[in-house]
Amino acid sequence: MPLRGGKCTYIAEKLNNTGEVIAVDKIPNKMKLLKQAADRLQLTNIVQITTDALKYGPVAPAYDRVLVDAPCSGWGVFSRKADLRWQAHNDIPELIKLQEKALEHAANFVKPEGYLVYSTCTMNPDENEKQIEKFLRRNPKFTLVRAENTISSDFTENGFLKTIPFRHFMDGAFGAKLQRTK
Ligand SMILES: C[S@@+](CC[C@H](N)C(=O)[O-])C[C@H]1O[C@@H](n2cnc3c(N)ncnc32)[C@H](O)[C@@H]1O
DSSP: OOOOOHHHHHHHHHTTTOSOEEEEESOHHHHHHHHHHHHHTTOOOEEEEESOGGGOOOOOSOEEEEEEEOOOOOGGGTTTOGGGGGSOOTTHHHHHHHHHHHHHHHHTTEEEEEEEEEEESOOOTTTTHHHHHHHHHHOTTEEEEOGGGTSOGGGEETTEEEEOHHHHSSOOEEEEEEEEOO
């Protein structure tokens, strides 16, 4: 059975089942799987909202932390999702635009001093480093919190979290932690 919401349930557990974790995804079946995972772990601090995240609101800088677990080309999970290897990946320019919109929208919800984390499961620099560099140029209120400050340098590159399947023997992933300074 596919497992969903690993990051969401991990965050909820780290909060010791206190506070409020708002999970937004537009696909009802994904939300059903998240509910099953949350129930199995007896987590009661997750609020699930099934909607287009780009329309989620009211927009207000109300959240301490926002995670954008972005739709991406998935190059980092080819070993688990073999079908992805045979797709033409013509949709990458569309994905890049969607990621950009998701980041811009999400940024509006972050409180001053709060954090915005962007993650993908790809190694494509256009969806990762370049996406974040463009975001930081457009949003001078945010700065990069360098990953090597908290994560072993084996898993970081240029301030970002980065795992590569053939080097780390795990899924490829990218993460950027940004802080809103004003
Ligand atoms: C990389 S996956 C993350 C999956 C999820 N975090 C999990 O652990 O299962 C990207 C997710 O973005 C969702 N998505 C794509 N466009 C969206 C949109 N406009 N609004 C809400 N969710 C969207 C997809 O349904 C997909 O589940």
